[in-house]
Amino acid sequence: MSCSVKKKPEDLSAQLKSAMSDYLNTDPKVKGKVNYEVKSVIYFEDASSYLCEFKVHMTNSPSAQQTPKIDTIGDMKVKFDKKFKVIGRFY
Numbered sequence: 001m002s003c004s005v006k007k008k009p010e011d012l013s014a015q016l017k018s019a020m021s022d023y024l025n026t027d028p029k030v031k032g033k034v035n036y037e038v039k040s041v042i043y044f045e046d047a048s049s050y051l052c053e054f055k056v057h058m059t060n061s062p063s064a065q066q067t068p069k070i071d072t073i074g075d076m077k078v079k080f081d082k083k084f085k086v087i088g089r090f091y
Contacts, residue, residue, distance in 0.1 A: 019084035050080045
């Protein structure tokens, strides 16, 4: 038998924020156009997943194509599996 060590809430929160940041900033559709900074996370641990609500700061750098400046903060709700892979994004 083996014992599994339960993660501390601070460590789990940091891992979820890091996983969400990686997920958002490596999307090939927006890579280099938009930057996401995950500010905070509220989560619920289910038996097989984490239900998370993130506060995300989104910015861009206007290009020569007359793109307007984006600088906004919003909420995103995501379901992660226990390996920190995105299962579903709700909003």
